[in-house]
Amino acid sequence: MSTPRSVKNIIAAQRTQEGAGVFIWRSLGGQALPELDPFLLLDSFGTDNPDDYIAGFPDHPHRGFETVTYMIHGQMRHKDSTGGEGLLGPGSVQWMTAGRGIVHSEMPEQKEGKMQGFQLWVNLPAKDKMCPPRYQDIDPADVPTTTTDTGATIRVLTGTANGVTGPVTDISVDPLYIDVALDAGGSFSQPVPAGHTCMVYAFDGSVEVGGTHLGLNQLAVLGDGDEVALTSQKGGRAIIVAGRPIGEPIARYGPFVMNTEGEIRQAITDFQSGNFL
Ligand code: MN
Numbered sequence: 001m002s003t004p005r006s007v008k009n010i011i012a013a014q015r016t017q018e019g020a021g022v023f024i025w026r027s028l029g030g031q032a033l034p035e036l037d038p039f040l041l042l043d044s045f046g047t048d049n050p051d052d053y054i055a056g057f058p059d060h061p062h063r064g065f066e067t068v069t070y071m072i073h074g075q076m077r078h079k080d081s082t083g084g085e086g087l088l089g090p091g092s093v094q095w096m097t098a099g100r101g102i103v104h105s106e107m108p109e110q111k112e113g114k115m116q117g118f119q120l121w122v123n124l125p126a127k128d129k130m131c132p133p134r135y136q137d138i139d140p141a142d143v144p145t146t147t148t149d150t151g152a153t154i155r156v157l158t159g160t161a162n163g164v165t166g167p168v169t170d171i172s173v174d175p176l177y178i179d180v181a182l183d184a185g186g187s188f189s190q191p192v193p194a195g196h197t198c199m200v201y202a203f204d205g206s207v208e209v210g211g212t213h214l215g216l217n218q219l220a221v222l223g224d225g226d227e228v229a230l231t232s233q234k235g236g237r238a239i240i241v242a243g244r245p246i247g248e249p250i251a252r253y254g255p256f257v258m259n260t261e262g263e264i265r266q267a268i269t270d271f272q273s274g275n276f277l
C-alpha cells in the first residue's frame with residue numbers, strides 16, 4: 001500500500017527583483033519559507049516583457065551549494081570563471097555544482113519574446129561543500145519525455161518517473177525533478193521515498209495535489225508519505241521536486257551557503273582577495 005502525501009502548506013510566490021533588476025517570483029528562500037532542507041531557493045521567472053528580464057544576472061559568485069536552471073521558454077547565456085560558457089535554450093537544464101566556488105553570469109540572449117523557467121538552489125552536505133565546481137549541461141533533446149494513458153506528459157530532469165530516468169546524475173541529495181503537464185481531467189502518481197522533502201509548483205493552469213487545489217505561482221509543501229498524486233480538472237503544468245534532507249546547520253549569506261559563520265567569513269575573504277577559485 002502506498003501512502004499519498006497531503007499538502008502541508010501553500011506558499012504564494014512573491015514578486016521580487018534579483019540580479020541587475022530581473023523580476024522573478026520567489027516561493028522558497030524568502031520570508032515566508034526561508035529553506036526546506038535540502039532546498040534553499042526556488043525562483044520562477046516568466047514574462048514576455050523584456051524590461052522584466054533584459055538586465056540579466058551579471059557576474060556573481062556561489063559557494064557551498066548547487067544552482068539548477070530549467071528553461072521553459074527563451075535563451076540564457078552563461079559564462080564562468082573556469083572558462084565554461086554555454087547557451088541554455090528552451091527545455092534545457094543546467095545543474096551547476098558550485099562547490100568551493102565559481103563566479104558566473106547568466107544573461108538573456110534575446111531582446112524580445114517570452115522568457116520562462118526556474119532556478120532552484122540545492123544544498124550540499126559539509127563533505128561536498130568545497131568540492132571542485134562542475135556542470136551538467138543537458139540539451140533539450142536529452143531530457144526524456146514520457147506519457148501516460150491518464151493524460152500526463154512528463155519531462156524527467158533527474159530521478160525516475162514512469163520508468164524513465166533523467167540525465168542529471170550523481171547528486172548528493174538523490175533528487176527528483178520532473179515537469180508534469182496534465183490534460184483536463186488528467187492524473188499522475190509519482191513515487192517519492194518516505195522521508196524525502198517534496199514540493200510541487202504550478203506554473204501553467206492549475207493542478208490538484210492530493211485533492212488540494214494549487215493555483216498559478218503557488219508552491220505546495222507536502223507532508224510525508226511515499227507517493228504524490230496530481231490531478232487537474234482544467235489542465236495544468238507543475239514541477240515536482242524532491243530530495244533527501246541533509247540535516248546539518250545552515251549558515252547563509254547571499255550566494256554563500258555553508259555550515260558555520262566562520263566558513264561564511266572565509267568565503268567572503270576568499271572572494272574579496274581573489275582567492276576564491
Ligand atoms: Mn548564479
